Amino acid sequence: MKKHILALLSLFACYTASAQFDYAPNGRNDAPLLGMQWGLTGGGMTTMLTNRDDINADGRLNPQMMNFNYTAGVEGIYWFQKTVGFGGQLLYWNGGAKYTGTDTFIANPSKINLSATTKFTYLKLPLLFHFKSFNRYYPNRRTRFSAMFGPYVALLNSFSDDVTLTKDDDPNFKSTSGINGTSYESNGVKGKLNGNIYKPFDLGFVFGVGGEIRLWKRTTVALHIRTDVGISDVEDKRSRKIKYDGAVSEVDFGNPWEGLYAKFNSPNALDNLAGFQSNRPATKNFSVGAFLSIRKYFRQ
Secondary structure (H helix, E strand, O other): OHHHHHHHHHHHHHHHHHOOOOOOOOOOOOOOOOEEEEEEEEEEEEEEEEOHHHHHOOOOOEEOOOOEEEEEEEEEEEEOOOOEEEEEEEEEEEEEEEEEEEEOOOOOOOOEEEEEEEEEEEEEEEEEEEEEOOOOOOOOOOEEEEEEEEEEEEEEEEEEEEEEEEEOOEEEEEEEEEEEOOEEEEOOEEEEEOOOOEOOEEEEEEEEEEEEEEOOOOEEEEEEEEEEEEOOOOEOOOOEEEEEOOOOOOEEEEOOOOOOOEOOEOOOHHHHHOOOOOOOOOOEEEEEEEEEEEEEEOOO
8 A cells, every 4th residue: 555655656746847847048848938828717706886875774775795796708918027917808797786675664564675686797808917926046836926906997788777575474565676778667567768877888996816827838827816896986877768668758767876775775754854865976896706817828
């Protein structure tokens, strides 16, 4: 048994030794450090929409921290130094938020439960500076620490808001409403809005830290923990008009967030007595998750 274990350890040691790369310019493997890298990237993350009113709301609205989504796309990085590079990504990005809540302030002892989701899809373009560790005394290490930072711009592709209200003591009660693009529906009543309720562009910044391992001479795999922080208000608070199915003309739809205590919730009598005044703060995208990239050098 000991002989078998020693043999396996010897094989592993030989593989590890043969898998080392000399990063020196004239090294025996001539593993590239500079030039252009192209690759595929993607990952999973939890996403939410940060808004001061929503986060500070009571039990009527609870933004959920865990709302898992995914992204995938392509990237390119030009390494102009051994430790510094610059590049971009083109990503198909899923975002949004989930909400729950219970109305505990109504006079009727029957409680109303809220379940809501906001979904976004974006075409996102981050422009990123990349950084890698490099130790000239140990140039043949396969693994390297890496980090990235830079701004992004995102083009909104689609969005939807869906709300469902139920009662614990009445299984037959169910109220649904939703907006999908310019399409509106509430308990079977449908209509068409004259504009979107979310803005077409989102701006923000990307921060990521992690590491990479060189698999082959020109191929690396990188794993990062990454957060994307939006800085622009994604809600379009202009008033809209709606034309209901079968109607002859449009009527006022208003601002979907006007007068709300928090998203999806109207103020009650206690809020009015407390002097509540609607002043909807900015709503911003936020995400954090793990991202995997497979990259290949095409030029030295």
